[in-house]
Amino acid sequence: MDLQLGNRRILVTGASRGLGYATAQVLAAEGARVVINARHPDTLAEAAARLRAATGAEVHAVAGDVSQADDAARVVQAAVAHLGGLDGLVTNAGGPPPGPFEAFDDAAWYAAFDLAFLFHVRLIRAALPALRDARGGSVVAITSISAKQPIPNLVLSNTMRAAAVALIKSLALELGGEGLRFNAVLPGWTRTERVTELLAYRAQQKGTRVEDEMAAQARASALGRMGEPEELGRAVAFLLSPAASYLTGVLLPVEGGSYKGLC
Ligand SMILES: NC(=O)c1ccc[n+]([C@@H]2O[C@H](COP(=O)([O-])OP(=O)(O)OC[C@H]3O[C@@H](n4cnc5c(N)ncnc54)[C@H](OP(=O)(O)O)[C@@H]3O)[C@@H](O)[C@H]2O)c1
Structure with a gap:
């Protein structure tokens, strides 16, 4: 199957290592033109160089902290400038710290809100004009299986992931009439x-x-x-791609059967 990702212009945030990097690698290998983001410029530049060497694709690096409002908007603007538009957006970042409920004060909850929920809102809001222009723009949010089955000692993450998948489903319903697609992967x-x-x-x-x-x-x-990161990356690439043109509002667990519920 041809995913039809050749020359598609895609921003992947939180992508100097881990799930974001693996996703960018799959997209670049499919011929997409990619911008990757992370906070630390040095490791980000190394990651971009590795991706270029491995895939021969056009890969740009834009450093920034997507949990900060100004940076989130700036990263999207820079990606659009590098690529001349935007066909796809993968929203990803680090995760909140582990710990029991009583370990976290309001400041910790607000930080988790910025890092694991509001950054999806900010990135998508900033990217919408370019995604509309692209006709057939597509977003995939990397969340967590904890949206369906909370993980012990991860109360901050569990709570924000549930909000994130509700956001993605809402956007799929609200903006589907414009031909925009919104999906989420729920990694185990x-x-x-x-x-x-x-x-x-x-x-x-x-x-x-x-x-x-x-x-x-x-x-x-x-x-x-x-799972291996590229197994998650392949799922993201498919959902993001034109090959998934009738899939929107999908909250896809990618977890090797570690989730034990029916739906
Ligand atoms: N791996 C899993 O099994 C799993 C399962 C469920 C959910 N998740 C979630 O999926 C996401 C990615 O997980 P991962 O395992 O790939 O994490 P990871 O190994 O910690 O990698 C996180 C990546 O995001 C970047 N990053 C972190 N905070 C950022 C920020 N504020 N702004 C921009 N970039 C940022 C990091 O680079 P810098 O440090 O340079 O910024 C790094 O490139 C996390 O939210 C995680 O909680 C992971």
């Missing part, structure tokens, strides 16, 4: 730096070893292993 446990950090925290809390927590988490999925 996928092998990235964030997962190593979360399981190190869990091991510390329980007095176990991080390797044992990694193995236990892998066994908890139907497939008996964690």
